[in-house]
Amino acid sequence: MGDLLNVSSNPHIRSKVSTDKIMLCVIIALIPATVFGVINFGVYSLLVIGASIASAVLTEILCCIVMKRKISVTDLSAVVTGLLLGLNMPPAVPLYIPIMGSAFAIFVVKMLFGGLGQNFMNPALAARCFLVISFPAAMTNFACDGYSGATPLALLRAGEEVNLMNMITGRIPGTIGETSMIAILIGAVFLLLLGVIDLIVPMTYLVTFVIFIGIFGDYGFNSYYIFCHLAGGGIMLGAWFMATDYVTRPITKMGQYVYGIILGLLTGIFRIFGASVEGVSYSIIIANLLVPLIEKFTYPKPFGRGGERR
Amino acid sequence: MAKHSFRGGLHPYDGKELSKDRPIIDILPGKELVFPLSQHIGAPAVPVVKKGDKVLRGQMIADAGGFVSVPIYSTVSGSVTAIEKRRVVTGDMVESIVIANDSKYEEVKYQITKDFSKLSKEDIREKIRIAGIVGMGGAGFPTHVKLSPKEPDKIDYCIANCAECEPYLTSDYRRMIEEPQKLIDGLKIILSRAINCDMLPADAGCIVNNVDTIVAVYNAVMEGKPLMERIVTVTGDCVRKPQNYRVHIGMMYSELINEVGALRYDPVKIVSGGPMMGFGLIDTNVPTTKTASALLCMSRDEVSEVKPSACINCGMCAQVCPGRVVPKILSDMAEHGDEEGFLAKNGMECCECGCCSYICPAKRNLTQSIKSMRKTILAKRKR
Numbered sequence: 001m002g003d004l005l006n007v008s009s010n011p012h013i014r015s016k017v018s019t020d021k022i023m024l025c026v027i028i029a030l031i032p033a034t035v036f037g038v039i040n041f042g043v044y045s046l047l048v049i050g051a052s053i054a055s056a057v058l059t060e061i062l063c064c065i066v067m068k069r070k071i072s073v074t075d076l077s078a079v080v081t082g083l084l085l086g087l088n089m090p091p092a093v094p095l096y097i098p099i100m101g102s103a104f105a106i107f108v109v110k111m112l113f114g115g116l117g118q119n120f121m122n123p124a125l126a127a128r129c130f131l132v133i134s135f136p137a138a139m140t141n142f143a144c145d146g147y148s149g150a151t152p153l154a155l156l157r158a159g160e161e162v163n164l165m166n167m168i169t170g171r172i173p174g175t176i177g178e179t180s181m182i183a184i185l186i187g188a189v190f191l192l193l194l195g196v197i198d199l200i201v202p203m204t205y206l207v208t209f210v211i212f213i214g215i216f217g218d219y220g221f222n223s224y225y226i227f228c229h230l231a232g233g234g235i236m237l238g239a240w241f242m243a244t245d246y247v248t249r250p251i252t253k254m255g256q257y258v259y260g261i262i263l264g265l266l267t268g269i270f271r272i273f274g275a276s277v278e279g280v281s282y283s284i285i286i287a288n289l290l291v292p293l294i295e296k297f298t299y300p301k302p303f304g305r306g307g308e309r310r
Numbered sequence: 311m312a313k314h315s316f317r318g319g320l321h322p323y324d325g326k327e328l329s330k331d332r333p334i335i336d337i338l339p340g341k342e343l344v345f346p347l348s349q350h351i352g353a354p355a356v357p358v359v360k361k362g363d364k365v366l367r368g369q370m371i372a373d374a375g376g377f378v379s380v381p382i383y384s385t386v387s388g389s390v391t392a393i394e395k396r397r398v399v400t401g402d403m404v405e406s407i408v409i410a411n412d413s414k415y416e417e418v419k420y421q422i423t424k425d426f427s428k429l430s431k432e433d434i435r436e437k438i439r440i441a442g443i444v445g446m447g448g449a450g451f452p453t454h455v456k457l458s459p460k461e462p463d464k465i466d467y468c469i470a471n472c473a474e475c476e477p478y479l480t481s482d483y484r485r486m487i488e489e490p491q492k493l494i495d496g497l498k499i500i501l502s503r504a505i506n507c508d509m510l511p512a513d514a515g516c517i518v519n520n521v522d523t524i525v526a527v528y529n530a531v532m533e534g535k536p537l538m539e540r541i542v543t544v545t546g547d548c549v550r551k552p553q554n555y556r557v558h559i560g561m562m563y564s565e566l567i568n569e570v571g572a573l574r575y576d577p578v579k580i581v582s583g584g585p586m587m588g589f590g591l592i593d594t595n596v597p598t599t600k601t602a603s604a605l606l607c608m609s610r611d612e613v614s615e616v617k618p619s620a621c622i623n624c625g626m627c628a629q630v631c632p633g634r635v636v637p638k639i640l641s642d643m644a645e646h647g648d649e650e651g652f653l654a655k656n657g658m659e660c661c662e663c664g665c666c667s668y669i670c671p672a673k674r675n676l677t678q679s680i681k682s683m684r685k686t687i688l689a690k691r692k693r
Contacts, residue, residue: 252636
């Protein structure tokens, strides 16, 4: 028998779940949306996604070297950020834009605040908002490969007819990864089945949103209109892949319900009353900012409290 | 997940098949036995023997040091060779009585009870107290205190905890298969007579006792025997023939390892108790105590194989927490030394079960940091 024994505090066993495996699951779950986007918008969009991922990974490596930290890209979270930002790019965007965006996401939003787990808003969405403000024309030009520029949501607001079937399959203009409801849902189901995400945030978000546009939209609870809103814009990608981001959603169950409701309300307000027809990105980063407050008021009751004392 | 169940908790590999079909076998201790004076919650026991004294098996060697305290008995006959600090499972040095075993096992005479229904409530409780019985599931809370109520009529239930929730352990399981009558009679004794307390679960009108504890109550009341033995599972992937032993308390762990035979691999980690809440041993030359439920020899140390990394706020720790606190938030506070925040976020509700550290994908040592904060706060309260 060896003389030296390992000693540690309990527990002495560990599960097989790990951060990089979770990130890998998210990447796999995004593959259907990515593949569909590339088929739909052409090979150039693959370049956009590639540039975005490469920039995210390189920025993180550089940051780690400069900050003298252990190089952390093996946890794959930078790949997820890059991929999500790439999927949020218009298909014909000049390559320097996703490259700048990813660098901003990783350097400013993530690393300056302390790296993985410390960012207070979703890096990919913060970067998207930064890009929309900085390059409004390039970021809202969705004309590409036979698609005219106007997105279905813009047409809908202008009172024109849109083809719902095309919206659900994704054969519509939009950002690379957001257009196909089906591709996104395939990925979402994969994550749900693996238990990486649960239904709380996406469902409260979507249900609140549907109720909101049912009440405040111009068509009431018209299923065609509501489905157009669900299938159009970034709400599917946002609800299943961005709002569920662990770091920037509340950790408490109760808080997650509150967070989902806030998201639904904000997206509804932006889409119905806002200047732009879109609003998912802003809704999510605003709700991200409210998370510390939400967590403060939704801390769970410990087991056994609340009952009558005999 | 649609099954009706309790919230929280998890199901790691339970390793019970290794030893669950191994009948309990008796094992005799070696030359030297060590009895730490503090093997229960509460005040340490006070020695009533001195160096050089001859003792018999079943003779009291240390008496209770207060109400929340219990006596300790010699489990062999022999002589007291020292009263000194010895290393125990937690790694601490604890004042202990050391007895040289003369291997004759001469016993004191026990006072047998034929019919417990003739005993008064106080008699039974006194028998339990004097027998030195503590919660044998691991906590070591004196049983007579648990059974001493402020308002005797409010306990409706006594729950025998037969779940044996720690992976690998099968000592309670074997006890239930081999000595079910003692368990049932022990429960009857507690139910019909002793009951009631104002301690923790008592607010809900019930008392929860471990299987081995209840059997100890039976032995104390019916056979007049103090707590001298317990069942210890010796298992783990290093052990070729996992086994359940009836161990004389005070016997060394190293003797148990020798007894179980050649090991399959060199153990990298040896744990006293289960893998979730047990203690990693520095040294196997430490004594078994009233709360020693298992000896686990593992060829791998999963803890040192992984490195803690940044928390990604996934919330799995909160999901598995049976105490319904948020371990992530508590451990952050513990690491920053924020005692007030820790208390405000119900840090003292943590039962140190280890589920959060087990599940954490970032491999953070949540239980460890929360545990040390709890220790700090409890130590301050005592002062």
